[in-house]
Amino acid sequence: MTIGSPLVVWLNAEAHGLDVGATSPSVLLPRLAEAGVFRAGVAETLGGAGGSLGDAVETVAAISERSLAAGFVFWGHRTYVEYLLQSPTAPLRERLLPDLLEGRVAGATGLSNAMKFLAGLEELQVAARVDGGAIRLDGKLPWVTNLRAEGFHVAAAVSRPDGSAFVASIAHDRPGVARSDDLELMAMRSASTAAIKLDDVAIDADEVIAPDAKNWLPAVRPAFLGLQIGMSIGLARRSLAEAREAAGAGRHVLGPDLDDVAERLDGQTRALLKGLSDNVFLGRPADLFRIRIALAEIAQEAVGLELQASGGKCYLTTPGEGFARRWREAAFLPVITPSLVQLKAALAAQAQAGRAA
Numbered sequence: 001m002t003i004g005s006p007l008v009v010w011l012n013a014e015a016h017g018l019d020v021g022a023t024s025p026s027v028l029l030p031r032l033a034e035a036g037v038f039r040a041g042v043a044e045t046l047g048g049a050g051g052s053l054g055d056a057v058e059t060v061a062a063i064s065e066r067s068l069a070a071g072f073v074f075w076g077h078r079t080y081v082e083y084l085l086q087s088p089t090a091p092l093r094e095r096l097l098p099d100l101l102e103g104r105v106a107g108a109t110g111l112s113n114a115m116k117f118l119a120g121l122e123e124l125q126v127a128a129r130v131d132g133g134a135i136r137l138d139g140k141l142p143w144v145t146n147l148r149a150e151g152f153h154v155a156a157a158v159s160r161p162d163g164s165a166f167v168a169s170i171a172h173d174r175p176g177v178a179r180s181d182d183l184e185l186m187a188m189r190s191a192s193t194a195a196i197k198l199d200d201v202a203i204d205a206d207e208v209i210a211p212d213a214k215n216w217l218p219a220v221r222p223a224f225l226g227l228q229i230g231m232s233i234g235l236a237r238r239s240l241a242e243a244r245e246a247a248g249a250g251r252h253v254l255g256p257d258l259d260d261v262a263e264r265l266d267g268q269t270r271a272l273l274k275g276l277s278d279n280v281f282l283g284r285p286a287d288l289f290r291i292r293i294a295l296a297e298i299a300q301e302a303v304g305l306e307l308q309a310s311g312g313k314c315y316l317t318t319p320g321e322g323f324a325r326r327w328r329e330a331a332f333l334p335v336i337t338p339s340l341v342q343l344k345a346a347l348a349a350q351a352q353a354g355r356a357a
Contacts, residue, residue, distance in 0.1 A: 003062045007035040011066035018069040019325045021189030025182075028073055028190060029148055033103025037063065038078055042085065046093075047101050053082075053223055054273040057230040064234025068329035069188035071231045076146035080107025082223045083155050083167070086216075087209045092169060096153060106148035106192070107155075110141045111217070112337035114157030114167070115224060118217050119338065119346045124159040126198060128166070135208075137168065137176075137201040143337070145193040147172075147179055154196060157213050165213035168203055176201035187328035222281040225288050225338075229272055232295040232333050236265050239302035239326055246309035254309055261301050268294050286350060289343045296333040296340055303330040 010031055017023030032038065041056035042048020049055075056078055064071030081100055084093040084107075099105045116122035126139030137158060144154055152172045159165050170177060180195040210216035240262055247254045272291050275281050281288040303326050307314050314320040334340040 003037060003059065004035050007031065007037070007063075008066060011063065011070055015067040015069075016321055016325060018067050018190040019187050019328070021182075023190050025148065025190045025192045026150060028070060028192075029077065029103045029106055029146070032063070032070065032074055032077075033101070037074060038081060038101050038103070040078075042081065042101070046085070046097060053226060053276050056082075057226050057233075057273065057276070060227055060230030061234035061237065064231045065238040066234075068231055068235055068326075068332065069191045071234055072188055072191045072193075073146050075227050075231060076109050076144075077107045079109040079224055079227050080146075080153065080155055082227070083109070083111075083169075083209050083220060086220050086223070088211075089206060089208060091206045092209065096169075100153075104151075106146045106150075106152040108144050108146045108152050109224065110144045110154045110156040110170075110196070111167070111224065112143065113141065114165075114213065114217055115221065115338055116342060117157065117165075118221065119342065120349070121338070121342050121346065124157050124165060126156045126158045126168075128158045128160055128168075134202050135168075135205070137170070137198045137203060139198050141196040141198075143183065143193065144196060145191050147194045147196065148192050149179075155209055156198075157217070166208055167210040167213050167216060169207045169209050170196075170198070170201060170203060171207075174201050174203065187325065187332060218285070219282065221285060222276055222279075222288060225292055226272060226276050226281075228336065229292050229295050231336075232292075232299040233265070233269050233272075235326060235329055235333070236261075236295065236299040236302040239299070239306040239330075240265070242323070242326075243302065243306040243309040246306070246311075254305060258305055258309075261298060261305060265295070265298050265302070268298065286347055289338075289347055292338075293340050293343055299333055300330045303327055 014023045037059050039049035040059040041051050041053045044050045060071050060074050063074050100107050113125050117124050126137055129136050153169050156168055157165055158168050176199040178197040183193050243258055268291055314323040
């Protein structure tokens, strides 16, 4: 799905403001929804534009070319939509999906902790107990994006007393839900990124996205990571385009390096989209981890080439404003959960287990 010209113009104009927090976070989600981008890859029968998950990945890439803050919000919101699409709880989907697609309420993916839990890297940070038939939650989510002040629903993986786990949707206005102030990020300040504390929060049975997290999380992980990887694709494409334009001014020596990075970017992107289409990542998550690592590193290479191609003007405040933003954005890609270090550790552990076997 391509994004329309009005959204492109707005993102180009507001990219700096979204990065430093000068543009109000309250306007971003409605702007994206107005352009219809959240409908990419959602069945027409559910109010979407049709297409595949790959179309949604290309949409987050197109948005991230202009603003990674906007791409980050798109990822969080569209990933929450994907959770509802893959949820067996039809009433929850039917109730929330129209408002989510229209941007009237925000969807937030609080499953970063869950994805680390799935890889054996971290324990779940939200716990449930049953009190008189009611489900009550306690815990915290230390870093979640798209927690829009005007209202949000956040997905969280929750441990039961018996050691099993489920995935719940928690509304912002439930008693006991406390949102922190926005985190003091180095960049992407208008992405409504904050922490949540849950203190004796009661939820209903129809707010359970998935009753069996152990089996559901691996099934939804390709969408979680695939959409996330779209941010790296978009940033890399933009920096390569900027580098090629600048290299035309006497820096032709960079041509082979630009061609090499572009070729690897295209190859990894094709592998991602084909793997999502063929559902191969369900049984081979390590392949998806390697693509995530490769594309984040390619994005950093692309920004480095933009610096070399543009030269000293990148270090001047006004002409270097766009580059400085992309440099900060590139610094975020390795640390977004699951981080590259966490993925490399998971791959190393898998390799060691394979050798031991």
